[in-house]
Amino acid sequence: xxxxxxxxxxxxxxxxxxxxxxxxxxxxxxxxxxxxxxxxxxxxxxxxxxxxxxxxxxxxxxxxxxxxxxxxxxxxxxxxxxxxxxxxxxxxxxxxxxxxxxxxxxxxxxxxxxxxxxxxxxxxxxxxxxxxxxxxxxxxxxxxxxxxxxxxxxxxxxxxxxxxxxxxxxxxxxxxxxxxxxxxxxxxxxxxxxxxxxxxxxxxxxxxxxxxxxxxxxxxxxxxxxxxxxxxxxxxxxxxxxxxxxxxxxxxxxxxxxxxxxxxxxxxxxxxxxxxxxxxxxxxxxxxxxxxxxxxxxxxxxxxxxxxxxxxxxxxxxxxxxxxxxxxxxxxxxxxxxxxxxxxxxxxxxxxxxxxxxxxxxxxxxxxxxxxxxxxxxxxxxxxxxxxxxxxxxxxxxxxxxxxxxxxxxxxxxxxxxxxxxxxxxxxxxxxxxxxxxxxxxxxxxxxxxxxxxxxxxxxxxxxxxxxxxxxxxxxxxxxxxxxxxxxxxxxxxxxxxxxxxxxxxxxxxxxxxxxxxxxxxxxxxxxxxxxxxxxxxxxxxxxxxxxxxxxxxxxxxxx
Numbered sequence: 001x002x003x004x005x006x007x008x009x010x011x012x013x014x015x016x017x018x019x020x021x022x023x024x025x026x027x028x029x030x031x032x033x034x035x036x037x038x039x040x041x042x043x044x045x046x047x048x049x050x051x052x053x054x055x056x057x058x059x060x061x062x063x064x065x066x067x068x069x070x071x072x073x074x075x076x077x078x079x080x081x082x083x084x085x086x087x088x089x090x091x092x093x094x095x096x097x098x099x100x101x102x103x104x105x106x107x108x109x110x111x112x113x114x115x116x117x118x119x120x121x122x123x124x125x126x127x128x129x130x131x132x133x134x135x136x137x138x139x140x141x142x143x144x145x146x147x148x149x150x151x152x153x154x155x156x157x158x159x160x161x162x163x164x165x166x167x168x169x170x171x172x173x174x175x176x177x178x179x180x181x182x183x184x185x186x187x188x189x190x191x192x193x194x195x196x197x198x199x200x201x202x203x204x205x206x207x208x209x210x211x212x213x214x215x216x217x218x219x220x221x222x223x224x225x226x227x228x229x230x231x232x233x234x235x236x237x238x239x240x241x242x243x244x245x246x247x248x249x250x251x252x253x254x255x256x257x258x259x260x261x262x263x264x265x266x267x268x269x270x271x272x273x274x275x276x277x278x279x280x281x282x283x284x285x286x287x288x289x290x291x292x293x294x295x296x297x298x299x300x301x302x303x304x305x306x307x308x309x310x311x312x313x314x315x316x317x318x319x320x321x322x323x324x325x326x327x328x329x330x331x332x333x334x335x336x337x338x339x340x341x342x343x344x345x346x347x348x349x350x351x352x353x354x355x356x357x358x359x360x361x362x363x364x365x366x367x368x369x370x371x372x373x374x375x376x377x378x379x380x381x382x383x384x385x386x387x388x389x390x391x392x393x394x395x396x397x398x399x400x401x402x403x404x405x406x407x408x409x410x411x412x413x414x415x416x417x418x419x420x421x422x423x424x425x426x427x428x429x430x431x432x433x434x435x436x437x438x439x440x441x442x443x444x445x446x447x448x449x450x451x452x453x454x455x456x457x458x459x460x461x462x463x464x465x466x467x468x469x470x471x472x473x474x475x476x477x478x479x480x481x482x483x484x485x486x487x488x489x490x491x492x493x494x495x496x497x498x499x500x501x502x503x504x505x506x507x508x509x510x511x512x513x514x515x516x517x518x519x520x521x522x523x524x525x526x527x528x529x530x531x532x533x534x535x536x537x538x539x540x541x542x543x544x545x546x547x548x549x550x551x552x553x554x555x556x557x558x559x560x
Contacts, residue, residue: 049305066091092146109189116197132473155294196222203233326506330438336409434523
């Protein structure tokens with residue numbers, strides 16, 4: 001007889017033994033950790049698409065997480081980082097409020113929410129000390145988190161059959177195929193799967209809406225603080241190929257032959273690859289805050305594996321060639337503060353004095369620079385860079401002195417690319433397939449950045465990732481003391497209701513208006529005008545967002 005504290009679930013690979021747990025809110029739930037969704041991508045599989053997982057005999061203990069991808073932690077721009085994780089990292093975790101009763105006719109399948117973590121495709125993980133599912137499980141959904149290959153082992157490309165790029169994205173596809181096939185064994189509905197992610201996780205979700213490999217594997221999408229339009233989330237093949245050559249050269253490879261370089265990199269210790277990726281960042285890349293070299297890209301058609309993406313994301317979206325599902329997307333108030341803190345004075349000077357060369361790397365991948373004779377140049381200069389030269393002449397600088405530079409990073413790296421993607425997708429959506437947009441401005445004590453000791457920011461600022469503390473229990477960060485009536489608890493209730501309502505039925509609104517939900521969150525209008533819900537201590541509908549009105553005409557002008 002099985003132990004109720006150690007529930008067993010049979011899947012295609014074999015039997016898993018999970019654990020009964022109690023959430024921070026006192027609710028019972030069940031966790032199944034460290035489930036392999038693909039073979040370890042080591043040896044000859046390094047840089048290749050993942051292979052189906054092996055079966056096992058007997059009962060597999062699912063009480064511990066699998067390894068994260070080999071990476072530097074914490075963020076490479078911060079002091080004290082070290083190597084963690086392993087190449088053998090293709091594992092997922094399933095969290096469910098209840099385990100299906102065998103042969104029972106009363107088992108009702110639950111909506112499934114699959115989380116994609118942040119980390120610029122270079123670091124991060126989906127383990128529960130970062131993304132505890134406690135708040136979401138209260139709403140009777142199943143939560144899946146997972147790890148995939150990041151950095152050079154996930155995104156390096158030599159543009160040849162054996163190393164075409166996008167291995168990390170193909171890991172994600174393998175995970176989605178596993179979820180579609182197996183989640184019913186945990187009580188999940190394989191026909192009601194929502195993908196949600198933040199930063200590179202949000203860009204990943206958007207890329208799955210675009211890739212032909214992911215079609216039919218999910219039903220809804222939530223893009224938090226990123227889309228595939230973000231310049232930092234995608235690299236043209238020629239750029240990625242050149243970075244791969246730089247990496248090989250840094251490690252001592254003198255050959256220019258892609259096949260010889262591949263053989264060299266496959267035999268090299270993974271730790272050296274991970275360290276070297278941070279030693280090859282060029283000055284121009286630093287000036288555009290592009291510290292992470294290995295990203296999703298456009299593959300050649302001659303890949304040995306199914307290509308993840310063979311055309312530019314923007315081209316595919318604008319032609320209507322994407323997977324149309326109900327979508328939520330949005331951003332926080334000051335997304336760009338993180339970029340400002342991780343960019344040195346020297347590279348801020350490069351940006352201010354030559355933004356016409358660096359801006360296209362962040363937003364306009366189809367042009368090399370903006371002419372100083374263009375009317376667009378002067379508009380951009382006045383908005384973000386006017387008067388900054390005199391401030392930069394000081395011996396020291398502080399982020400508070402550069403509100404327009406923070407505004408630049410926020411709008412160019414995040415807000416406009418997110419809004420432009422929503423605008424382009426909306427043209428092909430219908431009222432039955434809506435797009436909801438949000439603007440998160442609640443400055444609470446559970447904000448991600450307020451709880452990080454090394455983030456020198458005013459507590460009233462809402463920066464990149466600050467909404468995460470209201471969706472997940474983040475046990476690795478210090479927990480603030482809150483009174484029972486603190487507005488943070490109200491925000492948790494709102495955020496988890498919005499997100500799980502959307503996962504359940506494609507509409508974030510509760511059934512009725514109430515003091516907690518005093519207004520209706522309406523989707524984008526049929527004419528494409530923006531309507532966003534401002535999520536703060538008070539909920540408020542915004543009829544327009546000025547940054548789109550500024551950038552969209554410039555976008556159209558530069559493209560033409």
